[in-house]
Amino acid sequence: MKIISVEERTIPLGSDTANAAISFQNMTASAVVVEIETGRGRFKGLGFSSYGRYSHGGLLRERFIPRLINITSGISGETSIQLLANVWDILMTNEKEGGHGERSGAVGVLETALWDAIAKSEDLPLWALLERDVGHSGDNGLPAGKTAIYASGGHYRSGSSDATEVAEETKQSLGAGYGWFKLKVGGATQAIDIARLEAAVQAAESSSLIAVDANCAYGGETGATQLNEIDQIGLRWIEEPVDPLDYLALAGCSQSLKTPIATGENIFSQADSRNLLHYGGLRPGIDKLQMDFVLAYGLTEYLRMIADAETLGWSRRDFVPHAGHQVALHAAAGIGLGGHETAAVSGGPFSRVSDDTVVQDGIASLSDTPGTGIENKPELFKLFQDLL
Template structure:
């Protein structure tokens, strides 16, 4: 049992949409394929991975550092103790050999991309869906048969007026979502309030709407917005300031009683722990959005879950960023609170398996070995170009 080859390519996910900080006109993502000599049902087992939107393809460090380390590793260093499968934890140690602590940045994205492919591989070799493998190993076999998902959209774009914003949100509700999300912070306070109020006209209540600042505000602006939106009783107020400004987050909690969310741009156990220690996050109402594909993968994500338990947080307060099948498997297998979804945005990476509609805000998962990429036709078509 060995890895024969690891391949990577950068693909565009360009779009004319923007949030409060960036536009996506030149955004890319890395896709990887880990090809093995293992055969199941007459086919070579290949693990696929990619990373979430918002970070550019880390092709250089993947090809120069991390892929060579994996390909050069001895069999004993990457297999489990009985030699029957690859070991994601041992592979993670191989990938991080020679890396100093700190300086997470794009390194965490590169490792997270490979880690996704490794878990896809491991589950395929065991001929189980990843969510079932995770539940069997870490949750006594208990699987959530459906997962809460919310529709992330409401981006700024040149032709999106209030009516089109409303139509977008009504379409998400018609698809079966109960909670929708929109961007704020890319316009004036007055304009954003008009946009929010336009959406509130078409959703059931404020609890059906989340707003996302993408880290744009200083403390003064964050508090001004908080005072204006608190009466709306929104689902959450997301990533209000710089993700590493824990003092801002802690101070904001004194001025805003309703739920907040953050964490999608924290890329390590250490950063996540500092948020819990110093960010004023409230375990009874706030949400954590760590995304395994951006933060050293599922191996690191499980360390974060262990840390959260030590600090009295439930895994149900975790609703990962990214809107992809990897986080959906983690949510179902490890008992998270839900997962983001990108209906119609960032294709083909966003969205879930074909034939699994959103019903009353929840989605099911297919009984397919691995992460389930093979059950998403547009995505697997792209991924398979790496293996040809």
């Protein structure tokens, strides 16, 4: 495989939403297009970075794109996994261990664009390529090409913490075929949050169809009291109750909460993932791991995290990646993860799934379109127009 070109554009994603930790007013992301040449011709791959961590254009242009472009001899590998592992080694040339910072997102978005291109070169949807080259676990009860899917939303909007709005979003999401709904907590008073939560549970007619995302709001003693109150509701999960790198506090949550905990979207490397699993007190088979591999060195590193976790008693069905990337949808359907997240509100790059994906009864059924399907997601695809 030869790398013909790599281009990045920084895309403004500002919106008037917020969670307990940040406002999305000045948010940006990176759109990346890579062109490769293989024995079958030239193919373009598209990658889009994650929500909540800003774009990676500077790092890509200064370090990671030149490293790939400078390989004139071509890159080989007997399978897609080996090929991408070799790409990964090239990207990480002269990078020290640890201190993952922003570079893991730069590598991640570039790497996912390459997966799109390679799947197209094999004339396969990425899920089928992953099923072939990695294998499907079979332990989530679904065949390859399908995955559980849920909708997330319930953000705090400027000037509004309205429970009625949250109830409406819950109804719409479940009515559209998503399996469960997740809303934000921790960004308003506890009384407002409980009112929002009760409205969502009532709209869903079951507390197990509602999850919450605290965006790390519940550190300290007050937080523990608030968490304890939320724990009594019987929710599907409580996401990021405390700082993602405070394993001691997280282990405390695991001991005191009966509700499943979901975390991992701010864990950016295999080494960080190992630390989380060893010291975070999380419970295999109960808690959920949400590593966002577009932020965390890409699918190659994600497969290493999964392999580590499996040796510690975790299953792939415990993995539910963060954010709603098309590439994550394909990973979930290809290797048998626990589900896929997508934004409940319509519009925006993380909203819903590609047009050729059928969502029904909590299950997403993917099509046979080669690649990751960004071209079939108009809101997202239009962000690539300048690059194509």
